[in-house]
Amino acid sequence: MKNVFPSLLKLLALARHHLDRALAQARAEIAKRKKVETDLQVALHAALEREQVLIRAQESRAHLAAIVESSEDAIISQDIETRILSWNAGAERLYGYTAEEMIGRRLTDKFPPEQQAEGKQIHERILRGESLKNYETARRHKDGKEMIVSMSVSPIRDMDGKPSGISVIARDITEHRQLENRWRESEARLRAIAEATPIPIIINTLDEGITRYGNPALADMIGSPLEKLIGNRAADFYMYPSERVEIINHLKTHRSLRNYELPLKRADGTLLWASLSSELITFNDEDCVLTGFYDITERKRVEERERAITQGLRAVLDVADELLDYDDLDTIYRRAVELAREKLNVERCAIFLLDPFKEHLWGTYGTNIRGETTDERWLQISAAPHTQKFEASNLMWHTQLENEQTTMEDGRLKVIGVGWAVNTVIRTTAGPLGVFINDAAITRAPLDEAAQESVAVYCSLLGHIIERKMTEKTIQESLKEKEVLIKEVHHRVKNNMQVIVSMINLQLEHITDPKALEIFRHTQYRVRAMALVHEKLYQSNNLAQIDFRDYIEHLASSLFHSYSPHTSQVTLRVDIGDVALSVDSAIPCGLIVNELISNTLKYAFPDNRQDELIVRLREADSGWIEMSVEDDGVGLPDELDLHHTDSLGMQLVHSLAKQIGGTLNLDRDHGTKFMLRFPIRTGK
Numbered sequence: 186m187k188n189v190f191p192s193l194l195k196l197l198a199l200a201r202h203h204l205d206r207a208l209a210q211a212r213a214e215i216a217k218r219k220k221v222e223t224d225l226q227v228a229l230h231a232a233l234e235r236e237q238v239l240i241r242a243q244e245s246r247a248h249l250a251a252i253v254e255s256s257e258d259a260i261i262s263q264d265i266e267t268r269i270l271s272w273n274a275g276a277e278r279l280y281g282y283t284a285e286e287m288i289g290r291r292l293t294d295k296f297p298p299e300q301q302a303e304g305k306q307i308h309e310r311i312l313r314g315e316s317l318k319n320y321e322t323a324r325r326h327k328d329g330k331e332m333i334v335s336m337s338v339s340p341i342r343d344m345d346g347k348p349s350g351i352s353v354i355a356r357d358i359t360e361h362r363q364l365e366n367r368w369r370e371s372e373a374r375l376r377a378i379a380e381a382t383p384i385p386i387i388i389n390t391l392d393e394g395i396t397r398y399g400n401p402a403l404a405d406m407i408g409s410p411l412e413k414l415i416g417n418r419a420a421d422f423y424m425y426p427s428e429r430v431e432i433i434n435h436l437k438t439h440r441s442l443r444n445y446e447l448p449l450k451r452a453d454g455t456l457l458w459a460s461l462s463s464e465l466i467t468f469n470d471e472d473c474v475l476t477g478f479y480d481i482t483e484r485k486r487v488e489e490r491e492r493a494i495t496q497g498l499r500a501v502l503d504v505a506d507e508l509l510d511y512d513d514l515d516t517i518y519r520r521a522v523e524l525a526r527e528k529l530n531v532e533r534c535a536i537f538l539l540d541p542f543k544e545h546l547w548g549t550y551g552t553n554i555r556g557e558t559t560d561e562r563w564l565q566i567s568a569a570p571h572t573q574k575f576e577a578s579n580l581m582w583h584t585q586l587e588n589e590q591t592t593m594e595d596g597r598l599k600v601i602g603v604g605w606a607v608n609t610v611i612r613t614t615a616g617p618l619g620v621f622i623n624d625a626a627i628t629r630a631p632l633d634e635a636a637q638e639s640v641a642v643y644c645s646l647l648g649h650i651i652e653r654k655m656t657e658k659t660i661q662e663s664l665k666e667k668e669v670l671i672k673e674v675h676h677r678v679k680n681n682m683q684v685i686v687s688m689i690n691l692q693l694e695h696i697t698d699p700k701a702l703e704i705f706r707h708t709q710y711r712v713r714a715m716a717l718v719h720e721k722l723y724q725s726n727n728l729a730q731i732d733f734r735d736y737i738e739h740l741a742s743s744l745f746h747s748y749s750p751h752t753s754q755v756t757l758r759v760d761i762g763d764v765a766l767s768v769d770s771a772i773p774c775g776l777i778v779n780e781l782i783s784n785t786l787k788y789a790f791p792d793n794r795q796d797e798l799i800v801r802l803r804e805a806d807s808g809w810i811e812m813s814v815e816d817d818g819v820g821l822p823d824e825l826d827l828h829h830t831d832s833l834g835m836q837l838v839h840s841l842a843k844q845i846g847g848t849l850n851l852d853r854d855h856g857t858k859f860m861l862r863f864p865i866r867t868g869k
Contacts, residue, residue, distance in 0.1 A: 260273045262352055265348060269289065293308075318337050321336075335358045384479065385400065386478075389474055392433070394429060425447075437465075463477075497642075525623065537619050608621075608622050609643075732763075737802070745786070756798070774812065777838050782798065788818075789816045800813075842863070848861070
């Protein structure tokens with residue numbers, strides 16, 4: 186057993202050796218097979234990729250062939266001898282020949298004789314390796330129609346870079362060329378129109394503003410030759426270059442601009458106003474701005490003149506309003522020259538009045554250039570040249586003197602003589618009153634039209650104001666005379682009535698009949714009531730109206746005195762506001778109150794009883810007055826009918842109430858209350 190075991194181990198070792206060897210061989214075989222599989226996979230993948238490239242190439246060729254076939258342009262390939270190898274549908278449309286007609290033939294064979302030489306020249310250039318881009322030439326369609334084509338001809342090179350064929354791409358540009366020709370003709374016509382139009386036109390680049398075109402009207406407006414404008418910046422004749430920036434920004438957003446007004450400057454630096462309209466355009470392949478100008482300088486001048494005139498007229502009206510506040514003519518003349526300088530921007534002015542014989546002008550009021558009162562010497566110097574020229578038929582004239590001088594005396598400017606002066610007549614309806622002279626002592630230039638218009642209106646208003654003040658003064662003096670006369674009339678009427686009262690008093694001394702005596706006394710009271718109205722009017726500052734409260738108090742006091750001692754226990758209360766009545770209403774109302782108070786004092790308070798008498802008067806609703814006389818006495822008998830009574834006093838009350846358009850009512854509830862309502866009458 187001992188000998189067997191080593192042999193067995195040896196046998197096992199040998200078997201293991203053979204097994205490891207077989208395993209190694211198997212592994213090598215597997216690795217070899219994997220490599221073969223990998224190589225096969227790589228080869229297969231490469232084969233597949235080549236197949237895909239070939240497929241894509243075939244597809245690309247097919248796609249390219251489809252593009253060529255569907256192209257609107259004629260695409261032709263030729264061999265080096267100009268024989269046609271391919272002819273697409275675009276070539277059929279361009280020349281009118283089918284592919285069957287042209288494959289293997291030369292295109293030059295279809296050329297007319299006059300184009301044969303050109304075809305040979307193009308072929309020679311291709312052989313030299315040249316290419317032609319956008320070559321334009323004339324060709325003829327199969328039907329004989331002439332056309333213009335644009336061609337790109339280039340050589341097809343072999344592997345060595347030598348020309349082996351020719352590629353031709355052609356397009357019919359006949360219509361395009363006709364459009365271009367029409368455009369050129371249109372441009373020429375537009376240019377001719379632009380050259381002839383009186384409207385200034387300019388074309389400049391969008392951003393830099395370089396002038397590319399300008400018409401003669403532009404040169405006339407700017408006052409500079411076109412050769413100096415072309416190539417220069419348009420902003421040079423903008424008064425404010427920043428305005429062009431605003432215009433360009435607007436155009437970039439909106440592409441157009443209409444009626445934009447702005448100031449420009451001419452070549453000599455003077456101002457002109459223009460209204461421009463601009464449009465973005467393409468000019469010679471550049472983004473440009475086309476602008477047309479309309480000179481509005483004259484319109485602006487007129488607007489400025491109207492504005493200045495309006496401003497001047499407002500100032501004139503302000504001055505006139507102030508002058509109307511003065512009543513004294515000397516003050517009006519003085520303030521007229523002061524306000525003219527303050528409000529109308531007049532350097533120096535004066536008023537010269539005609540003498541009573543209207544033969545000479547005399548300087549009366551004036552201001553110097555500082556607004557100070559002018560000395561008499563200047564007035565005399567200034568008046569001298571105008572005296573001879575003044576005529577009643579003239580409203581305004583100008584004077585220019587050559588002796589204008591300014592000197593310095595004691596550190597102050599002193600002006601002697603007149604440079605330019607405007608002389609305007611101050612006229613009233615009665616004729617010329619004098620002359621208002623204003624001059625330009627410093628500028629030595631004629632006064633502008635707006636200032637002259639303002640001064641003309643000013644003098645016209647001044648004439649009206651002076652005439653009005655003269656008329657008012659005359660009227661006031663006349664009114665004062667009339668007031669004195671009216672007062673005198675009232676005074677004399679009152680005196681005459683007092684004479685009547687005195688005559689009645691004398692007559693009363695000879696009357697013994699009590700009834701007759703009473704009648705005369707009542708008549709006397711009535712005359713006194715009327716006389717009191719005239720007395721109050723004579724004492725009043727207003728001759729058309731009377732203070733009725735004051736009148737009633739005096740009238741009642743007189744009646745109470747007449748009926749004493751029966752009225753010693755009666756209290757009078759007057760409740761009247763600030764009411765003024767015209768003479769037409771005051772006398773009837775006074776007589777009515779006289780009758781009612783007399784009756785009350787006679788009958789309402791027997792046995793000397795203590796009672797109250799009230800007189801009220803107030804303005805009621807619009808345009809009416811209510812008056813009442815009431816007492817708390819014994820009252821009137823119930824059987825008394827006011828409308829049918831034999832009492833002269835009551836008949837008189839009804840008649841007077843009717844005379845002033847009033848209504849009379851009676852209230853018997855508590856004593857007696859008479860109520861009168863009548864319309865307000867305005868005193869004349």
